[in-house]
Amino acid sequence: MGKPIVLSGMQPTGKLHLGNLEGALRNWVSLQDNYEMYLCIVDWHSLTSDFDHTQDLKERIFQMAVDYLASGLDPDKCAVFVQSHVKEHAELFLLLSMIVPIPWLERVPSYKEKSVELNLDSYGFLGYPLLQAADILLYKANYVPVGKDQLPHIELTREVARRFNHIYGNVFPEPDVLLTKFAVVPGIDGRKMSKSYNNDIAIADSPEETEKKVMKMITDPQKIYKGDKGRPEICPVYSLHQIYNSNYQEIYKGCTSGELGCVDCKKMLASHINSNLAPIRAKRKELEKSPDKVKQVLENGEKRARARAQATMQDVRKAMKLE
Numbered sequence: 001m002g003k004p005i006v007l008s009g010m011q012p013t014g015k016l017h018l019g020n021l022e023g024a025l026r027n028w029v030s031l032q033d034n035y036e037m038y039l040c041i042v043d044w045h046s047l048t049s050d051f052d053h054t055q056d057l058k059e060r061i062f063q064m065a066v067d068y069l070a071s072g073l074d075p076d077k078c079a080v081f082v083q084s085h086v087k088e089h090a091e092l093f094l095l096l097s098m099i100v101p102i103p104w105l106e107r108v109p110s111y112k113e114k115s116v117e118l119n120l121d122s123y124g125f126l127g128y129p130l131l132q133a134a135d136i137l138l139y140k141a142n143y144v145p146v147g148k149d150q151l152p153h154i155e156l157t158r159e160v161a162r163r164f165n166h167i168y169g170n171v172f173p174e175p176d177v178l179l180t181k182f183a184v185v186p187g188i189d190g191r192k193m194s195k196s197y198n199n200d201i202a203i204a205d206s207p208e209e210t211e212k213k214v215m216k217m218i219t220d221p222q223k224i225y226k227g228d229k230g231r232p233e234i235c236p237v238y239s240l241h242q243i244y245n246s247n248y249q250e251i252y253k254g255c256t257s258g259e260l261g262c263v264d265c266k267k268m269l270a271s272h273i274n275s276n277l278a279p280i281r282a283k284r285k286e287l288e289k290s291p292d293k294v295k296q297v298l299e300n301g302e303k304r305a306r307a308r309a310q311a312t313m314q315d316v317r318k319a320m321k322l323e
């Protein structure tokens with residue numbers, strides 16, 4: 001028996017941030033020895049909401065691949081590739097769209113929330129979770145590492161697999177979820193860290209940029225002067241200490257007793273983040289100077305992904321009596 005298959009992916013937003021690093025990348029790195037990993041840069045997904053913003057798509061893909069590799073993903077262990085380069089994703093998406101009732105897609109929570117928030121009403125946007133299901137099923141993935149917010153999408157994937165297997169015979173395993181440890185990393189304004197909120201600290205930021213951003217972070221609004229007793233449990237600076245500072249209990253004590261002021265607390269945090277990220281940033285600089293090496297990694301990943309995707313599509317076409 002080979003290793004269990006894991007599929008995961010991210011939209012090509014460009015340079016990744018601490019939320020991506022702690023919410024996904026570190027988890028992927030920890031899985032790569034025990035699973036056969038397919039890590040997809042899902043550029044078609046990005047078009048479902050960002051269809052008019054393609055001019056720098058290639059650069060965003062490159063920067064994301066650089067962050068993947070700098071964070072410790074080993075291309076010998078994981079197939080890192082671009083979704084649109086493996087056309088079988090589109091074929092499976094199309095075939096699955098024939099058997100999936102529209103209400104299944106309309107009831108996915110992110111569709112309801114985002115279609116109003118972003119004013120999106122395209123056919124592609126409605127089909128986003130089905131494209132995601134096709135991405136997963138194409139590799140017959142056993143596991144998908146996700147945060148809690150993605151659980152309904154994986155449930156939909158399982159339902160689609162069941163429906164296909166019921167109609168055409170057993171082709172797809174139902175994937176299980178591998179819940180990630182740090183699903184939500186706060187940004188500098190206290191909301192979930194996200195490029196679209198412009199509240200992120202990027203892996204690629206310099207130590208100086210990192211410190212500047214950390215110094216701007218919001219804190220407990222009741223702690224104004226150093227001697228004030230603070231509430232670390234509501235402070236995003238403390239949340240990041242919990243991730244980057246092994247002595248975070250000292251921060252808790254200092255904050256709640258009033259012995260520690262927010263300025264010093266933030267300076268300490270910036271220094272912890274910077275020392276933690278130093279090796280990743282050094283590797284990232286090297287990779288940026290070798291675009292051919294990064295391109296080669298993506299091409300090799302694409303070949304491995306395509307081989308598996310083609311085998312699945314043969315099973316699918318056979319089951320559907322298309323060949």
Ligand code: SF4
Pocket residue numbers: 219220223230231232235236237238251254255256260261262263265266
């Ligand atoms: S001392 Fe630190 S943890 Fe406490 S409120 Fe200020 S920044 Fe937040």
